[in-house]
Amino acid sequence: MKLKMYFLLLALGALTLAFQSCDDDDNDGISVPAELQNALAEKHGNAQRIEWETKGTYYVADFYEDNYEKEAWFTKDGVWQMTETDIPGLAALPAVVKSAFESGRYASWHVDDIDKLERKDVETVYVIEVEQGKQEMDLYYSESGIFIKEVADTDGGHNSEGYLPSDLSAAVRTFINENYPDARIVEMDVEKEMTEVDIIHENKAKELLFTPDGTWVSTSWDVRTSDLPGAVTAAVQARYPDYVIDDADYVETKENDYYWVEAERGEEEVHVKVTAEGVIL
Incomplete structure (x- = not known):
């Protein structure tokens, strides 16, 4: 009888230690400095x-x-x-x-x-x-x-x-400070060897693209289709009369500024570069 009690107590003790070990793992994780x-x-x-x-x-x-x-x-x-x-x-x-x-x-x-x-x-x-x-x-x-x-x-x-946040190069940060004063930086990603920086400027979300050495390529932001200039809408509809304008962005580059317009007809989709004056590029 005493021998049975001894083994029972031994088993209970081992079980208790196991539960304590699990609790410690769950609650404490690793030790840190x-x-x-x-x-x-x-x-x-x-x-x-x-x-x-x-x-x-x-x-x-x-x-x-x-x-x-x-x-x-x-x-x-x-x-x-x-x-x-x-x-x-x-x-x-x-x-x-x-x-x-x-x-x-x-x-x-x-x-x-x-x-x-x-x-x-x-x-x-x-x-x-x-x-x-x-x-x-x-x-x-x-x-x-x-x-x-x-x-x-x-x-x-x-x-x-x-x-996780990424560090901006000095060239990129300087360009943003000089050209978009009071801009708030939201995100930075490197995609297809281009640096993409999302900012909030003048209460708009804008996307800036830079080359790896920090040279500015373009800035774009979303434009409501209802806010497109009449000349832009007319130019797109004249070129694609059976299509419906679905989305639009305004794009600034070194060469020129334009609207990047997406139009659809059923499953078909086209993209059109058109200036504010209605000239299709």
Whole structure:
């Protein structure tokens, strides 16, 4: 009998240790230097239930603050880079952002995820991930409700690291400061050997393109089809009488400025470069 009790107590002790080990893994994550703990406390003073992990070269703190689930990214020496906040639904968005989404072209799509991105040296944005059938899109909005851009989600999953801010070259930053005073930088990406910078300027979302050495190529922004000059609309309709104008952008380049107009007829689609005076380029 004593022998049975001994083995029973031994088994219970091992089970208790196993549960404690699991709890420790779940609650504590990895240990981090004091510099990182202090950096998190300075940025998020109300952080609770903190767990640390590493992702690539970054230290990432998962925690809750003010009833929101958050993820803060730091360099190894404690420099804050980004905080991603999980927004539980459209109702939790700022009213202006919610209204902008609901009045946009993707309002009928299923909302899969919403994140608030606060990042070093760039504007705070909200990213609404939507899907319809096999199509998935990431929609970017400023805090003031300006629709910034749409990006096709081809990865089939959430990639927080892709949201991390990138450094602008001195040439690019100087050009923006000189030509778009008071512009607020939202995003920077390198695609097809071109640097793409999204800014908010004069209450518009604008996209700037630069070569790898920082030479400006173009600036463009969305234009409502109802705001197109009459000469532009007339020129497109004269060239493509059976087509309906579906979308338009205004484009500035070194050579000339023009409207980039998209027109459709059933499944067919054409793009037309036309100046404000109605000259098709």
